[in-house]
Amino acid sequence: EIVLTQSPGTLSLSPGERVTLSCRASQIVGSSYLAWYQQSRGQAPRLLIYGTSTRATGIPDRFSGSGSGTDFTLTISRLEPEDFAVYYCQQYVSPPSTFGPGTKVEI
């Protein structure tokens, strides 16, 4: 099973700031098989990015993803109030699909 580690665990930021979140895999994950989700309080996760860098339908362009091999990042160029949430990475190259523990972005 591929283990995903996310850092940092929590980020305290202000609206308008730029943020970069990290996801590291215990084995190589092909760039086609890494996704990012946003989970707001009390809500189901929402797919933001798949295939490392492709935005899902309706996701604003302030969200971007990059990376390869075992190291991946999610960048939010300018935090909006609705972006304060928990972010999870997911690998789906190797069953069972696994998720990272999440990074909380708080005000």
Place this chain on the structure above:
Amino acid sequence: QVQLQESGPGLVKPSQTLSLTCTVSGASVSSGGYYWSWIRQHPGKGLEYIGYIYNSGITYSNPSLKSRLTISLDTSEKQFFLKLNSVSAADTAIYYCARSSFTSPASPFDIWGQGTRVTVSS
């Protein structure tokens, strides 16, 4: 517009069977080639993949749950199910059903239900 909705008991006694239903609207679970999955989230924790079912009836179960898990499909084409036997407090979680983004098991999930909270307690 495809929507998913989980339903089932909110409280299950230890050692009993947890049964959940995911009702799909706007699509058929027996056509289209998508994979229909269950995912859970323990209180205050991250996400754990449970397993999927394909329209042919092929299933995949997370090895950590495989001995206790059954995922099935309703021939009415609008529902799929999760049954987890011999539950314990460790199975207390929010359970989500979700659809794969692509017609492949190697896929993220673009459509999620709102989740149903299940507590295992006597």
